[in-house]
Amino acid sequence: MFAWLRNIYESWIDYPKQPGDLLSGRYCVRSLLGMGSYGLTYLCLDRHSGQEVAVKLPRPSKRAQAVQLLQREAHIMRKMEHPFIPKLLEIDQHSDGMYMVMEYVSGMTLEELIFEQERSFTEQECIVYILELMERVLHVHERGYIHRDIRIPNVIHREGKPYLIDFGLALAVGERQEDVFTEAMLEKRAPERQDVAFYSDLYDVGHFMLFMLYSSYEPQPDQPPGSWQEELMLSQPVRHILERLFQIRPRYEHSRQFMQELEEALLQLEVNP
Structure with a gap:
């Protein structure tokens, strides 16, 4: 019973942002790219540059652990610096919490x-x-x-x-x-x-x-x-x-x-x- 209630709670609190939502007054959500174990990644339009970017937010249900893992991922990406690996553009706080901005690589799997x-x-x-x-x-x-x-x-x-x-x-x-x-x-x-x-x-x-x-x-x-x-x-x-x-x-x-x-x-x- 507890596990069922926990799953319902996590589904509710982790409900994705919707197209048109604005992050940090700058990044306009276009679509959800993926949901991982601790983060949700969105395709966004950067209203400052006019470029499409990928923005990753920690899952609210994972609380401080998700924030720590997002900071850790950003630390790793800073070390990569490779033309065929997305570049970390920014990691910062907004009204709802931490966010990480990366180059968006369009293409096909x-x-x-x-x-x-x-x-x-x-x-x-x-x-x-x-x-x-x-x-x-x-x-x-x-x-x-x-x-x-x-x-x-x-x-x-x-x-x-x-x-x-x-x-x-x-x-x-x-x-x-x-x-x-x-x-x-x-x-x-x-x-x-x-x-x-x-x-x-x-x-x-x-x-x-x-x-x-x-x-x-x-x-x-x-x-x-x-x-x-x-x-x-x-x-x-x-x-x-x-x-x-x-x-x-x-x-x-x-x-x-x-x-x-x-x-x-x-x-x-x-x-x-």
């Missing part, structure tokens, strides 16, 4: 690209794209952080380039999620993603890569469902890479190892397409 634009990827195209994405991931890793949420919604395809967004779950190398997030905010993660380590991000990249490779998959009539190893006709280098990403074979301990093998695989595919 990979899912939208494949299913709405009917885009498919060859092995070579997939490797080229993943190498570009990994340049962003490596940038994060070299600043001492693990993104921990490299999923399809958090990679935006814009003008042919991948942008890495949403650092809400990021942790510094050596941190424990239990020391940062409350138990209610902790998500159940696969064993391969539990550690706050480079290879947990690479495991996520493996699933991202697999999704791209399935864009060219055409099942045969009456073919029973199978594993990706059974369904996809992959070259030996690409299969080997995926098995290391999924920790079937010895895992990559660093992003540079993975990127080097990607480059070697690309060369092999160019020689023997």
